[in-house]
Amino acid sequence: MTLRRRLVLSIVALVVAVSAVIGAASIIALASIQxxxxxxxxxxxxxRAQRYLQQNQSGQPSIDLSRPSGQAAGTLTAYFVDGQVVIANVLDDYGRPSGIAQSSAEALGTVHVDADPETVDLGGGTGRYRLAAVNVGPAVLVVGLPMAPVYDSVWKLFWVVISVVAAALVAGSAVAAFVVRRSLRPLERVAETASTVARMPLDRSDALDGVRVPDTDPRTEVGRVGSAFNRMLGHIAGAMQARERSEQKVRQFVADASHELRTPLASVRGYAELTRRMGGDLPKDVVYAMSRIESESIRMTSMVEDLLLLARLDEGREIQLDEVDLTGLVLDAVNDAHAASPEHVIEIDVPSSPVVVLGDAARLHQVIVNLVTNARTHTPEGTRITVGIAPADGGVDLTVRDTGQGIDPEFLPKLFERFARADSSRSRTVGSTGLGLAIVDAVVQAHGGSVEVASVPGDTVFTVHLPMDPAAAAAAASASDVSADWSGTPAAVDATH
Known part of the structure; x- marks a missing residue:
């Protein structure tokens, strides 16, 4: 139950309880007073009845006792001698006496003599009477008045109280709902702000909008919550800014180092190749060492190029958007894969007509190559790999499917992180930098698309969704802010399955 509902119900219950208590007290007071x-x-x-009887010189009740003077309508008068009823009647609205039933008359004998008046139900259509009994010589005189007027007044007041309580319930509900809603508006605004912040990807410190000033008054409970929330957001923003500065320094270092390493690596590779080609008189072990230096320099150059590409994408540099024949890129990548890995069965599943998207041809070709290379590198010989293109949701889905052993579910959340390698499932004979799928993710995001993976043993599918709308792709490319976490220790997972 929400706080608003609890408050409204509490207020309404309080109003109804107070009204009921006041009504009950009023009814009891009215009954007591009457x-x-x-x-x-x-x-x-x-x-009056005693004086009337005492004026009778015979000391015995006369017939005139049936018409006592000065008594009000409804007055009951009864006279007992030796426990027997001599006379018992009730005056009507015209002052005329009328008899009562025998059972009612006998019930009058239960009234205590010379005691406080008491209420007795006489039955027989007579109803409840308030009665008092006194001794008059050797006889007992009983006088009473009907309680019907009291009960009528009490019942009328009871229904008035019920009406008032019902009206209080309706009015209290409306007023309580209005007051509580108005009182909780600041809290709702604070909660809405908190929900908005919770939905934000907290990768940029300038995206944190705090609680408005009117809702941060420290003199109120909600204001103290809003003020504390703003202070918390301030601490988060400060931490995010520090992280951004640190990441920016790391990105800048990686970009600068990658750029500077390309020249010496090219020199190492060139001298190694030159030495190997001119080393006819060199020992075989030296020639082998030169070939290994050349091979590793090529591998390191590829890694430096990958790091430089990621650094440029991190800086938000716009990619070159143009119409690209995605079908042609797939065919080229598959033909290259056939030549590099003839032991794998690589198939294509593309439409008969060319599929054109807006993007950077070189980068999209790198995406396809990385996905196909990932599939053939980390699956055993004879694995079937299928590269497909299909229209989907106003764009194009590029899929790379293989029938390998699958990816460990524990590594799926880390699959697109940098330097991620699943050593437990990768081939130890094949090197892996752990940047292949990170480049895929960064390039696809720069194109305004997304990449997903689903894997079970015998069926692993990477799906790249690329938009076809030029305006949407251009907006996505210009607004792209691909962030990477370089600050942690590199994990040991790569696009490995």
Whole structure:
């Protein structure tokens, strides 16, 4: 149950409880007051009846007792001698006496003599009466008044109280809902701000918008929450700025180092190749060493080029967008893969007509090559690899599927991280920098697309979605902000399966 609903229900319950208590107290007070008034009337009626009887010289009740003077309508008068009812009647609205049923008359004998008035249900259509009994010589005189007017007043007040409580329930609900809604608006704004921040990808410190000033008043509870939330966002923004500065320094270092390493690596490679070609008189072990130096320099140059590409993409440099025949890129990449790895079965599944997208031809070709190389490098001989293109959701889906042993589910979340290698499943005979899939992810994001992977033993599929709309692709490319985490220790997972 929400806080708003709990508050509204609490307020309404309080209003109803107070109204009910006041109504019950009013009913009890009214009944008590009217009963007290009837008791006073009974006392007066009893005194009048006593005087009337005492004026009878014979000391015995006369027929005139049936019409006592000065008594109000509804007054009940009964006279007992030796426990037997001599006279028992009730005055009607015109002051005329009327008899009561025998059972009702016998019930009058239960009234205590010379005690406080008490209420007795006489039954027989007579109803409940407030009665008092006194001794008059050897006889007992019982005088009473009906309780019906009291009960009528109490019932009328009861229904009035019910109506008031119902009205209080409706009015209290409306007022409580309005007051609580108005009072909780600052808290709702704070919660909305917190939800907005929670949905943000916290990779940029300038994206944190805090709680507005009116909702940060330290004199209120919500204001203290809003103020604390803003302070927390300030700390987060400071930490993010420090991280951005650190990452920027690392990116700059990687870019500078990669750029500077290309020249000496080219020199090493050139001198090694020159020495190997001119080394006819050199020992075989020296020639072998030169060939290994040349091979490793080529491998290191490739790694430096990959690092430089990632650094440039991290800096948000725009890629060159143009119409690209994706089908042709796939055919070229597959033909190259056939030549490099004839032991794998590599197939294509593309439409008969060319599929054209907006993008950078060189970078998209690198994406396809990296995915195909990843599939053939980390699967055993005889594995079937299928490269396909299909239209999907206003764009194109490029898929690379293989029938290898699959990717360990534990490594899937880290698959596109840099320097990621799953040593437990990769071929130890093949080197891997752990940058292949990181480049795929960065290039695809720069094109406004996305890359996903699904893997089970015997079926691993990499799906690259590229938009075909030029405006959307250009906006995605200009707004691209590919961030990478260079600060941690490189993990040991690569596009390996």
């Amino acid at each position: 009963t007290g008034a009837i008791d006073q009337q009974i006392t007066g009626a009893t005194h």
